[in-house]
Amino acid sequence: MAHEIGHIANRDTLFMTLAGVTVGAVVLIADLFLRGLWYGGGRTRRSSRGGGEAAAVIAIAAIVLAILAPLVARLLYFACSRRREYLADASAAQFTRYPEGLASALEKIATYQTGQLQVSRAVAPMFTVNPLAAAGSAMSLFSTHPPTEDRIRVLRGMSGDASLAAYEAAFKGLHRGRTVLGAGNLAGSAEAAVRGPADAGGARPAESLRAAKDVLHRLNQYAMIACACGLRIKLPPGFNQPAVECPRCGVRLEVPAEVTAALIAAAAALDGSAAGRGA
Numbered sequence: 001m002a003h004e005i006g007h008i009a010n011r012d013t014l015f016m017t018l019a020g021v022t023v024g025a026v027v028l029i030a031d032l033f034l035r036g037l038w039y040g041g042g043r044t045r046r047s048s049r050g051g052g053e054a055a056a057v058i059a060i061a062a063i064v065l066a067i068l069a070p071l072v073a074r075l076l077y078f079a080c081s082r083r084r085e086y087l088a089d090a091s092a093a094q095f096t097r098y099p100e101g102l103a104s105a106l107e108k109i110a111t112y113q114t115g116q117l118q119v120s121r122a123v124a125p126m127f128t129v130n131p132l133a134a135a136g137s138a139m140s141l142f143s144t145h146p147p148t149e150d151r152i153r154v155l156r157g158m159s160g161d162a163s164l165a166a167y168e169a170a171f172k173g174l175h176r177g178r179t180v181l182g183a184g185n186l187a188g189s190a191e192a193a194v195r196g197p198a199d200a201g202g203a204r205p206a207e208s209l210r211a212a213k214d215v216l217h218r219l220n221q222y223a224m225i226a227c228a229c230g231l232r233i234k235l236p237p238g239f240n241q242p243a244v245e246c247p248r249c250g251v252r253l254e255v256p257a258e259v260t261a262a263l264i265a266a267a268a269a270l271d272g273s274a275a276g277r278g279a
Contacts, residue, residue, distance in 0.1 A: 026073040081144045086180045089151055090167040097162040097195045103155040110148040150174070164189040221266035223259050227251060235259070238267030 093099040119127070157170030168181045214232075217224070223235040229249040240263070243254050 022073060022076070026069050029069075075141050078142055078144055082146045083180060085145050085151065086154070086171065087185070089155060090164050090181060093155060093158060093162050093167055094164055094192050097192050098197070099155040099158045099162055099194065101197065103152045106148050106152050106155070110152075158194070160194055162192040162194045221263075221270070223263055225253055225255065225259070227253060235263055237263050237270055239263045 089102065092102055096102065153174055154167065154170050157173060158166045159170075160166075164181055164186055168179060168186060171180050172178060214224070217234050221237050223239070225233045225235065225244065227233060227246040227249065228251065229246060231246055231248045233244060233246060233253070235244065235255070239255075240260055241255065242260070243252050245252050
């Protein structure tokens with residue numbers, strides 16, 4: 001699955017890179033043509049009246065194309081950007097096997113468009129979803145992202161399967177047969193059963209958080225002493241007391257001498273490292 005998602009990401013990155021290069025090339029060529037026409041390129045030698053009129057028509061048509069070409073190229077880039085968001089949703093659904101979780105996250109992001117959040121236009125581009133745009137607004141040719149509501153409907157339309165093929169089927173069902181992923185991305189699609197919120201590995205959220213905190217404490221060279229009541233007491237580097245009182249049951253626990261020595265040595269090492277960085 002990781003190989004498949006990486007393949008999609010590489011194809012998508014290459015596609016967007018080519019689109020960006022195309023937009024830049026079109027804008028550059030159009031700008032060179034207009035500058036050349038402005039700085040003397042428009043003065044041509046006319047042998048007859050008919051030839052002069054034809055040259056004028058060609059020049060006007062070229063100017064119109066030079067003005068419209070960057071706009072068309074920019075619209076193409078916006079379309080590629082919208083398609084990329086759908087590809088990201090499909091890849092995330094397959095990787096996590098939890099489309100409902102992604103849909104719920106998008107709903108939380110979309111709450112910024114309810115009008116309750118007062119945001120100025122200066123900081124609006126910093127948000128994932130434009131807070132100044134009305135919720136449920138239709139997608140336009142100049143939109144860089146598809147409507148959040150549409151992305152949520154597609155994710156929730158994936159029934160029982162979190163594969164790329166399931167996402168494509170859900171998208172086609174909501175968009176009158178239109179496709180978004182393409183045959184190349186669907187060629188290696190494999191079934192991925194949808195999991196529930198409690199299937200993340202068997203651990204409860206509180207237990208996972210506690211385990212993560214324990215890892216951070218060990219990295220920071222804390223020592224841990226277990227009390228009979230079940231509480232694990234964290235002793236920071238530099239702790240030099242021979243005993244500690246349990247904050248839950250009040251029992252006085254003896255701290256082994258080797259633990260105290262290790263904490264004092266850890267504090268000295270941390271102080272030496274901080275002094276070295278300050279120098």
